[in-house]
Amino acid sequence: MLNSLEAVSETCANCVASSSENTSHVTIGRRQFISASVMAAAAAALAACGSSSSNFTAPGSVGLSVKIADYPALANVGGVATLSSNGSPIAVVRTGAATFVALSLICPHQGSTINATTSGFRCPNHGATFNSTGTWTGGQRTSNMQSYSTTYDAAAGTLAIA
Numbered sequence: 001m002l003n004s005l006e007a008v009s010e011t012c013a014n015c016v017a018s019s020s021e022n023t024s025h026v027t028i029g030r031r032q033f034i035s036a037s038v039m040a041a042a043a044a045a046l047a048a049c050g051s052s053s054s055n056f057t058a059p060g061s062v063g064l065s066v067k068i069a070d071y072p073a074l075a076n077v078g079g080v081a082t083l084s085s086n087g088s089p090i091a092v093v094r095t096g097a098a099t100f101v102a103l104s105l106i107c108p109h110q111g112s113t114i115n116a117t118t119s120g121f122r123c124p125n126h127g128a129t130f131n132s133t134g135t136w137t138g139g140q141r142t143s144n145m146q147s148y149s150t151t152y153d154a155a156a157g158t159l160a161i162a
Contacts, residue, residue, distance in 0.1 A: 062090065062102065062148050062161045069157055074100075078132070080116045085161075089113055090148070091121070092159065093132050102148040102161045103134040109142040121145065 028036075062085045068074050071081035071092070079094045082105065089105035091114075103121070105114045112125040121130040126140035134145030151160040 062088075064090075064161045066092065066159045066161065067157060068159060080132070082116060090161070091116060092150075092161070095133065098152050098154055100150045100152055100159055101133050102150050102159075104146040104148070106146070107142070108145065109140055114145065 064083075064085045066081075066083065071079075071083075073079040073081045074092060074094045077094050077096060081092045083090050083092065091103045091105050093101045093103070095101050105121070106112075107114050107123040107126065107128065109123065109126050109128060112123050114121045114123050114128075114130070117129075120132045120137065121134070122128070123140065123142075126142070128136060128140040128142045129138045130145050131137050134147050136142055136144050149162045151162070152158075153160070
C-alpha cells in the first residue's frame with residue numbers, strides 16, 4: 001500500500017511540474033504598470049463625467065402664474081418658495097420689493113433635484129453650489145441654473161413665470 005501512495009505522490013509531483021512549465025508568465029515593468037493604471041483611471045473619470053451635462057435640461061418655458069400670498073416665504077426679500085410646473089421643480093426667489101427670480105431645480109450636470117439652502121442652492125449628488133440667483137459658486141463644476149423670465153403684478157399680487 002505504501003508503494004501505491006508513493007506512486008500517486010510522484011505522479012502528482014510530475015503533473016505540477018509539467019503544468020508549471022506550460023504556464024507563460026507575462027511581466028511588465030513598473031513604468032508600464034503605472035502608465036497603464038493612470039490611463040485606466042483617466043478613462044474612468046472621463047466616462048463618469050462625459051458629455052452628460054448637455055443631456056439634462058429644464059423645460060424651456062413654464063407658463064405659470066403664482067399668487068404671492070399663497071407662498072408666505074415670498075413675503076420677504078430673500079424668501080424662497082419651491083413649486084412644480086408640469087412635474088418640473090422650480091424655485092422662486094424674492095430678490096427685491098418688486099423683483100423675483102424663477103429657477104429650475106434640475107441640476108444642469110446630471111439632472112438631480114437641487115435643494116434650497118440658507119445661502120442659495122446645492123446639488124445633493126454632486127455638491128455643486130449656486131447663489132440665490134442661480135449662479136454657480138463652487139463644488140462640482142457645471143453651468144448656472146436655468147432661469148425663467150418673471151413679471152410681477154403688484155396690484156394683483158401675482159407673478160407670471162414664462
